[in-house]
Amino acid sequence: MGVAVGMVEVLGHPPALSVADVMVKAANVTLVGYEKVSGARLTIIVRGPVSEVKIAVAAGVEAAHKIAKLSDKDKSLFLSSTVIPRPHENLDCVLPIHFRQAMEQLG
Numbered sequence: 001m002g003v004a005v006g007m008v009e010v011l012g013h014p015p016a017l018s019v020a021d022v023m024v025k026a027a028n029v030t031l032v033g034y035e036k037v038s039g040a041r042l043t044i045i046v047r048g049p050v051s052e053v054k055i056a057v058a059a060g061v062e063a064a065h066k067i068a069k070l071s072d073k074d075k076s077l078f079l080s081s082t083v084i085p086r087p088h089e090n091l092d093c094v095l096p097i098h099f100r101q102a103m104e105q106l107g
Contacts, residue, residue: 005032005087006053008060010042013094015067016042021028026059040073041079050085087095 008023010016014036024031029048036042046056064078084091 002052004053006057022063023056027056
């Protein structure tokens with residue numbers, strides 16, 4: 001069983017918080033954090049077993065699609081998502097996707 005990284009990119013802080021909450025509640029994953037990509041674009045990052053990360057990302061995408069837009073002129077709040085099963089160890093060194101001791105799951 002390998003450790004995967006999953007990411008969901010959304011537009012805005014409230015959707016990011018909502019998506020992160022849904023992702024950690026839907027599966028046995030650890031929230032690694034979020035990255036502000038540009039402007040209001042945020043990427044939520046989780047780690048865990050491959051199957052659990054897939055479940056969490058699917059739940060996050062569904063949650064992002066359910067968030068109401070203010071008007072029909074507004075863009076979709078969901079931007080993109082990806083799951084990387086067993087990422088290469090070099091990615092952990094370069095990208096902010098690694099576990100830190102403070103992220104250990106409770107209980």
